[in-house]
Amino acid sequence: DKQIAPDAVGVPQDAVHRLMDEYLHDYEFKTSFGVGTSLFDQGKIRYTTQQIGLREHFRCMPEIIRFSNDLCYSGGPLIPLRQYGADRLKPLEKVYVPNGYREGRGGRVINHPEAEVIAAKIVELCGHSQYTGKTMGVVILQGEAQASLIEHILLEQLGAEEMECRRLICGNPYSFQGDERDVIFMSMVAAPNERIGPLTKLADERRFNVAASRAKDQMWLFHSVTRNDLNQSCLRSRLLEFFEDNPVDPIENVDCEKLERQAFEINRSVVGPPQPFDSWFEVDVALELARKKYRVIPQFEVAGKYIDLVIDGGGSRLAVECDGDAFHGVDHYEQDMERQKILERCGWAFFRIRECEFCTNKDAVLFKLWRALEDRQIFPIGMEPVPKESEKGSHIPEDEDPKNIGGETLGKIPASRGQLFHPLEGINDPSNIHEAMQMNYSALRDAIIATLKSRPNQSCVKDSVVKYLLQYLEIISRGKPREAFAYKVDQVIRRMDEAGILKIYTATNERVKLKPEPYLSMALGKDFVSE
Structure with missing residues (x-):
């Protein structure tokens, strides 16, 4: 019920009520079938105490879906389950257009400088190898004329064939309801040369929610205003604040030299493992990987759960679980396996190492691990295959x-x-x-x-x-x-x-x-x- 619905423009209310009386005269909830209600509202009426929300989210990068979580789902946030590697696109990008100005009224408003900058950026990115094969879309946050303007410029500068290959369309949030693109470019349109009315209605919230959750890999915001130009309660201000204040989740690799030194100098019987490791066994496995120059991320969080070690290979990842004898009783093991099933359903591949096997036959265990990494095309840093076209x-x-x-x-x-x-x-x-x-x-x-x-x-x-x-x-x-x-x-x-x-x-x-x-x-x- 946080998505947008068609506006009931031109639908006479008295005609709707007449139809209710004619066909639903003996129905208890007949008044709930107005033009402003949806099937979600019907579900709420009938199943007040039996509502189950779908919280798993696979489309967007975690940083992208944060805006919708903060705006619409703070009571039960969506859990981002999208996998990604170190070679991903930066999820959030913004471009300030200081010379932007707004002209026109109502749905005919345009911001020509902003449109030119957006089109130029799209043409530029289409020439980058990182964006090869990426689908794109332009979402306008005010009016409809801006979409037509950007589309016209793109047809001249990019061409219809390239636009078709990238499924590149320009429109308002309604144009993208139920749809998605790899990269989305949002045009705020508003500019300080004209009065900026605050967007605070529920319908505005739904539009912004849809607009900010269509991008799978990367979302761009083009704006000609600053937060000082906007009412703090306006959704534009909230969106701009989100882009300015949300850091990208880091993908931190293990520092092999530092970890080697700590493993050698620290008395393990007295001192626990360095953060963020849960056990010295995890440290030992991480060191074997780091010595081979693999990119290792300890205690990797996904969907509120932690994976002992994640080996990142750019386009692929392998989750490594270190089953230490001292820390994995029956109850703990069952919890681990339940978590593994959930994450495997989301596309994660797991490799489990038992401490007793690692200590008694390390070479055999590591051989199987190297083979699992090879099977998933995960290579040490600097050993990744160069793209064929190069x-x-x-x-x-x-x-x-x-x-x-x-x-x-x-x-x-x-x-x-x-x-x-x-x-x-x-x-x-x-x-x-x-x-x-x-x-x-x-x-x-x-x-x-x-x-x-x-x-x-x-x-x-x-x-x-x-x-x-x-x-x-x-x-x-x-x-x-x-x-x-x-x-x-x-x-x-x-x-x-x-x-x-x-x-x-x-x-x-x-x-x-x-x-x-x-x-x-x-x-x-x-x-x-x-x-």
């Missing part, structure tokens, strides 16, 4: 010999690469390092097998697998993309070792060797079953 051919300068990269001689590239791949998920015939990063486990496993079969004794130094694999795939790369791919290959090799497909052993240095037949075929059969 690669235009090879990273190697034209005058550099591609056969000798970083001291590695590639030699002749085999011609049998096309025989390797079969129809599986992911990219199976990569043409560059970024496509190779998209290869799934099965495709990489088969590529490594084919590579090792071409080596003497079906064996090679473990650190050289990437070199021979890239040679086999006819891919040339170096630097960060190659390092990220090497990390992925290392995880696949360890998984293949665990599956019995190959063996990691130490001679003069660490080497890998394929298992002989029939053991290789048997291991592959089991590996296919387990996928």
Whole structure:
């Protein structure tokens, strides 16, 4: 009942009452069917003590939905459950247009400078890679003519095709009721050159609630007034105050050096773990992740609940729960699992670590964790794959010999690469390092097998697998993309070792060797079953 409804403009009240008397004459609540009531009002009348509000909110970033929570739902606030990573857009942005002025009356009011600035910003953002594929919308907070003006400017500067691709429409809150966009631009329209009447009615509140809850990722406010120009009770002032005073939720990574020092210096039997950790076990797990350069957020809050550790990979996240033996009795464990079920329903993926297993077989536990991170495409800081469009051919300068990269001689590239791949998920015939990063486990496993079969004794130094694999795939790369791919290959090799497909052993240095037949075929059969 906090959403907007069509205005009953031109509907005669006496005609409505005449219809009530004619068709609802024996109905107890016939007067509740007026033009100003809704189905929500009917529900309140019939189920006064049995109302259940839907409080889970998945659309907006937490910072965006705060305005509606403060304005309309303070008694039972919506619980934001939207997941996001460190690479998200900044949720709230505002632009002050000091030269803005208002002209026109009633629904025909416009603010030409504000319209020009909004259109220019939209055109600018459409050229940024961060906004690739983002849908957009412009919501006008006063009148209707401003929407037509902005749309006209955008048609000239952006073009109808781009607007259609981004589902970009301009309108008032009624135009967006029940709809959403990735990015919303709001035009306040009001300017100090004309008297600004305060917006304080319930209908105004509903309009502002709808306008400020349409954006999924980012919401912009363009204004030509300051709070000093507005009545404090006006909803415009409240919205402007919200944009000025609401900080963005920080995504704070663990400081590895500081945490290492604390873990080494503090007497754990006497002193508790550093804030915000709940236990020293959480600290130990966080350190293992931080040493690998993963972005780790301890005691991450979501929907009023806390996750021990969240590993952030930009576009993906993994929740890690540390089940310490001293702190997790039966009751506590049941509560944890109930919370996990709720968050899994909201899209969270969980990885649980028991302290006894971590202490007795740390390598095995961490191996499973590294694999879970890889499966969700979560990489250490600085090892993330570079977007594909940034690669235009090879990273190697034209005058550099591609056969000798970083001291590695590639030699002749085999011609049998096309025989390797079969129809599986992911990219199976990569043409560059970024496509190779998209290869799934099965495709990489088969590529490594084919590579090792071409080596003497079906064996090679473990650190050289990437070199021979890239040679086999006819891919040339170096630097960060190659390092990220090497990390992925290392995880696949360890998984293949665990599956019995190959063996990691130490001679003069660490080497890998394929298992002989029939053991290789048997291991592959089991590996296919387990996928």
